Amino acid sequence: MANLIVSKQADLLDRMAVNQPKQASGGTRLFRMTSWKQSFASSCLLRFSIFLLLSLPDAEGKAIWTAHLNITFQVGNRVISKLGETGVFGNHSPLEKVAGVVVLPEGWNQNACKPMTNFSRPALTESWLALIERGGCTFTHKIKVAAQKGANGVIIYNYPGTGNKVFPMSHQGTGNVVAVMIGNLKGMELFHLIQKRVHVTIVIEVGRRHIPWLNHHIMSLFTFMAAAVSCFFLYCARRARMPSAATRRRRQIKADVKKAIGKLELRVLKEGDKEVDVNGDSCVVCFDMYKPKDTVRILTCKHLFHKACIDPWLLARRTCPMCKCDILKV
Ligand SMILES: [Zn+2]
Ligand SMILES: [Zn+2]
Structure with a gap:
């Protein structure tokens, strides 16, 4: 199972x-x-x-229904009856009680795969169950072959070497024929009895719904x-x-700031300029007085600073250190 x-x-x-769709690549x-x-x-x-x-x-689908098999046969004068939860209903079998004489396929091959398979049923038996070996063809095929010959139910026993292992068979399209699987050991036991011409009858009853808790x-x-x-x-x-989108935004802003800085006016101070006067201003970033030959950057707000001082400042803050004017907004 x-x-x-x-x-x-x-x-x-x-x-x-x-x-699964193919993944995009690149970027x-x-x-x-x-x-x-x-x-x-x-x-x-x-x-x-x-x-x-x-x-x-x-x-509906996956629950397993066990089958109680009440097996009765006569040995000498003794009638032996065995009851056990030894089978499992097929997935597509009706969950119904069915009873009858157990009958084998004729010939040495017990898998009932040939459509012409005959079953050695006693003439007067009204209700009979076919006992068929697993293998050779599908469960559906075996069940249909037996049903066409008039079987009231089908018991399929597992492969040799599987002990008493059973599972719910899949056999779509077999209509209202009851189909049950039993273990190989139990199947062989019945097979040998019937081969010895022992009259075996079985009553199949619905057992328990089984869901392995584990x-x-x-x-x-x-x-x-x-x-x-x-x-x-x-x-x-x-x-x-999310951080990647933020990083992309930051990179874009940095590029815009660089572009805006590049557009700001540059000037080289010379003797006589009012900025280099004794009473002139100093750069508010480095607090040094302006000297001739200093390169200064003039912002749109007309404030000026050493180029070497203001460029990194603007890249980091993008506003004038004096009036907070945003170079991207002007
Ligand atoms: Zn400076
Ligand atoms: Zn300013």
Whole structure:
């Protein structure tokens, strides 16, 4: 059963992987690689949680119904009756009680795959159940072959070497024929009895609905954890993008400031200028007096400073140190 569920999940993942759109490339490669990895991890986790959800036993599809088999046969004068929860109903079988004489396919091959397979049923028997070996063809095929010959129910026993392992068979399209799987050991026991011409009758009754608690709870826990971790990854991926947008904005502003600084007027002071006068101003950034041959930058507000002093100031603050005039706004 576990193998069946795993293979269904693998199919689902394969299909989803095929449908996964291709990622774009180029631009800021490192960032994209990181976010791509995060998105990929998130989508993987989301897919993981989806298939876990799909694999949870639900009310209709995945629940397993056991079958009680009441086996009766006569050895000498003794009538032996054995009751046990030895079978599992097929996934597409009606959940109904059915009873009858157990009948084998004729010939050495017990898999009932040939459409012409005959069953050695006693002439007067009204209700009979076909006992068929697993393998050679699909469960649907075997069940249909037996149903066409008039079987009221089909018991399929597992491969040799599987002990008493059973699982719910998949057999779509077999209508209202009751189909049950039993283990190989139990099947062989019945086979040998019938081969010795022992009259075996079986009453199949619906047993219990079975959901392995371990699977159910661990699957639920994993589903929750996978969903939580994928949300965390999505959150991290979003957080990783936000600082990058801010960085891009900062870079743009810096470029604009550089451009605006480049457009500001430059002047080289010379003897006789009022700025180099004894009573002249000093640069408010470095507090040095202006001297001839100093290169000064004149802002749009007409305040002037040493070029070497004001350029880094403007790059960092973009406002005049004296009047706070923003060089980008003027
Ligand atoms: Zn200065
Ligand atoms: Zn100013």
